[in-house]
Amino acid sequence: MRGAGQRLRLDTLDRVAGPGRGWHGPQVDPRALRVGVVHLGLGAFHRAHQAVFTELAAAATGRDDWGIAGVTQRSAAVREQLVPQDGLYSVLERGADGPALRVVGSVREVLHGGGDPAAVVDRIADPAVRVVTVTVTEKGYRRDGRGGLDRSDPEVVADLTGRPPRTAVGQLVRGLQARRSRGGAPVTVLSCDNLSGNGRVLRGLVHEFVAALPAAQGAGLADWITGAVRFPSCMVDRIVPATRDEDRADANRLLGLEDRGVVVTEPFRQWVIEDDFAADRPTWERAGALFTTDVAGWEAVKLRTLNATHSLLAYLGALSGYDTIAAALSDDRLAAAAEALMVEDVTPTLRVPDGLDLAGYRRQVLARFANPALRHRTVQVAMDGSQKLPVRLLGTVRDRLSAGVVPRHATLAVAAWMVYVARGWDVRGRELPLDDPLADRLRAAASADADPSRLVDSLLRVSEIFGPDLPEHGGFRAVLTEQVMRLRTDLNGSSSHHPY
Numbered sequence: 001m002r003g004a005g006q007r008l009r010l011d012t013l014d015r016v017a018g019p020g021r022g023w024h025g026p027q028v029d030p031r032a033l034r035v036g037v038v039h040l041g042l043g044a045f046h047r048a049h050q051a052v053f054t055e056l057a058a059a060a061t062g063r064d065d066w067g068i069a070g071v072t073q074r075s076a077a078v079r080e081q082l083v084p085q086d087g088l089y090s091v092l093e094r095g096a097d098g099p100a101l102r103v104v105g106s107v108r109e110v111l112h113g114g115g116d117p118a119a120v121v122d123r124i125a126d127p128a129v130r131v132v133t134v135t136v137t138e139k140g141y142r143r144d145g146r147g148g149l150d151r152s153d154p155e156v157v158a159d160l161t162g163r164p165p166r167t168a169v170g171q172l173v174r175g176l177q178a179r180r181s182r183g184g185a186p187v188t189v190l191s192c193d194n195l196s197g198n199g200r201v202l203r204g205l206v207h208e209f210v211a212a213l214p215a216a217q218g219a220g221l222a223d224w225i226t227g228a229v230r231f232p233s234c235m236v237d238r239i240v241p242a243t244r245d246e247d248r249a250d251a252n253r254l255l256g257l258e259d260r261g262v263v264v265t266e267p268f269r270q271w272v273i274e275d276d277f278a279a280d281r282p283t284w285e286r287a288g289a290l291f292t293t294d295v296a297g298w299e300a301v302k303l304r305t306l307n308a309t310h311s312l313l314a315y316l317g318a319l320s321g322y323d324t325i326a327a328a329l330s331d332d333r334l335a336a337a338a339e340a341l342m343v344e345d346v347t348p349t350l351r352v353p354d355g356l357d358l359a360g361y362r363r364q365v366l367a368r369f370a371n372p373a374l375r376h377r378t379v380q381v382a383m384d385g386s387q388k389l390p391v392r393l394l395g396t397v398r399d400r401l402s403a404g405v406v407p408r409h410a411t412l413a414v415a416a417w418m419v420y421v422a423r424g425w426d427v428r429g430r431e432l433p434l435d436d437p438l439a440d441r442l443r444a445a446a447s448a449d450a451d452p453s454r455l456v457d458s459l460l461r462v463s464e465i466f467g468p469d470l471p472e473h474g475g476f477r478a479v480l481t482e483q484v485m486r487l488r489t490d491l492n493g494s495s496s497h498h499p500y
């Protein structure tokens, strides 16, 4: 019988699989897969992105040595979802033609980094593992205002003392240290987070961590890492909203089994990877990934166009009472602001990679945002603004300011973030969550008072976000203040005079 609460597992999957089923089964035999990849940060994004590429690549080549050992960092919830399901889960793609379901079998092991850090170290040390991928979100890198390793972070300090490591960088370094002592097989560490130069950033953090170790522990390690470990950069792209009960219900209905690990996403997926590997790797190009020697151009296009516009729509949209990105974009004034940000402010700062049609890219981004079936919540994209603004928006701001222009729409996005932080509720009187590692400091800075110029000055002084330069730029500050003022007036009063 299909369904009736039976949990998705290898044996139940065999029972429901068959001709005419409305979904795709794993493209490889999960039972035959051996672990070749360790992934740090087994959240929804990895499961909807790299895990899918990895499975399709294995299927295209018939190789059985690219299974994934996924590490959940803090919460054990993902392990509780996936372990009873033999690592299987479904990816529910919501596109224009209705939902499509794929069961993914490439995750073969689930480790809980918080509960068993030694197992993580051990896995990274395993010579059968040739690639370690990482999605721990911007804040998981634990960087300070200069972008280096935050030595004042208590978790970093504790990892440096030699406890079983809890931070991603600590796990990597301890894993590499153990790997070196087990023969030192070369390995590639691939950051897949939305940071510019993500590979270079992660390599820098790893080396800083090693340099901070007691001399006896660090001796020779940095040199070995330089010789045997590569840190390519990559650009990842797929919109993966948090899974809702409705998504689980739809997936379970399509599948005929109960899956507690469902992830929901759009049909689109893209991965552009710097071709700089220490050893063997999955042939992700067979699954649609693009390998290049120049990833920086792609990365800037994506972060400054897609992610920046996402943040603009998230802050303006949430303040204006729109629950989802698609709803925000259906407001003509917000759509116009999004378009103007991309065309007027971002485009002049981009070096367009060969083969990319930028106008087509912009249209595609807006069409993806407009997908009504995704229900990507504005407050989800709004979270962690302190980590996201510098990467998505402030590079554009700085580039335009040095060209002598104040970019009004990028500045509007910053203003909307400031109002979001300070105001705390939307036009319908609903509370807006401030989910951010700097939340306490931001709240303190924003509570200064109601005067827009004081609010702007006090938030601009959060130097981890704005650095030493932006608060000093009179032209930027003036436009920002004016926009904060107009936004606030507008949100408090009639809705007919939106400044955007």
Ligand code: CS2
Residues within 6 Å of the ligand: 194, 236, 237, 238, 239, 240, 306, 307, 310, 311, 380, 381, 382, 388
């Ligand atoms: C979003 C991204 O939550 C956010 O901040 O902008 O997660 C976005 O959906 C992805 O980068 C798309 O690839």
